[in-house]
Amino acid sequence: MGERKFLELKLKNLISKSGLKLINFYFREMEGIDIYSARLGEVSLYYDENKYSYNEIKMIFEEEFGFEVIHNPELQIIEKIKIAVIELIFFANNMNSLIRNSDYISQKLQLPYDKLTRIFSAITGKTLEQYILMVKIEKIKSLLLQEEYTVSEISYMMGYSTVQYLSNQFKKSTGKTISEYKKDRQPKPVPLEEIL
Numbered sequence: 001m002g003e004r005k006f007l008e009l010k011l012k013n014l015i016s017k018s019g020l021k022l023i024n025f026y027f028r029e030m031e032g033i034d035i036y037s038a039r040l041g042e043v044s045l046y047y048d049e050n051k052y053s054y055n056e057i058k059m060i061f062e063e064e065f066g067f068e069v070i071h072n073p074e075l076q077i078i079e080k081i082k083i084a085v086i087e088l089i090f091f092a093n094n095m096n097s098l099i100r101n102s103d104y105i106s107q108k109l110q111l112p113y114d115k116l117t118r119i120f121s122a123i124t125g126k127t128l129e130q131y132i133l134m135v136k137i138e139k140i141k142s143l144l145l146q147e148e149y150t151v152s153e154i155s156y157m158m159g160y161s162t163v164q165y166l167s168n169q170f171k172k173s174t175g176k177t178i179s180e181y182k183k184d185r186q187p188k189p190v191p192l193e194e195i196l
């Protein structure tokens with residue numbers, strides 16, 4: 001066995017728990033690569049450098065999974081912002097209506113919100129508020145498709161002051177009213193990694 005090297009990779013679009021499970025499953029039986037930790041946006045691993053090179057490992061993540069390795073610090077910040085927004089909106093269990101988006105994101109990244117919004121806009125061409133709204137709309141779509149909650153409950157969960165405000169934003173974003181979307185035989189949620 002060769003020397004084991006430690007490698008930490010920042011990965012674009014590793015923004016779902018299913019992506020983490022897939023990585024852990026894929027590498028479980030692979031001799032010469034051991035996952036140390038896998039979190040949204042990054043993977044740390046040990047590898048046998050007699051069996052694999054950095055470029056081979058990078059290629060596995062990019063070609064097998066579609067997770068591009070990110071070296072640019074500003075692009076790494078963009079991914080961290082995306083992850084913070086997705087965590088807040090998809091995984092926070094109603095926290096979105098209890099905490100301001102700006103406070104959560106700023107605290108999560110340990111940077112001032114105005115700096116984060118400037119970087120986000122400069123790199124993506126969209127405002128951070130536009131991105132947050134797009135992610136919110138996808139969460140609303142998934143809640144509507146589950147049919148477990150009323151529109152009023154969804155409105156409260158997503159931090160909207162009124163059902164009318166949610167309805168207006170939904171129509172403006174999707175081109176359909178909520179009832180039109182629910183009646184659609186093949187509603188099309190957008191995968192989170194494709195929002196930007």
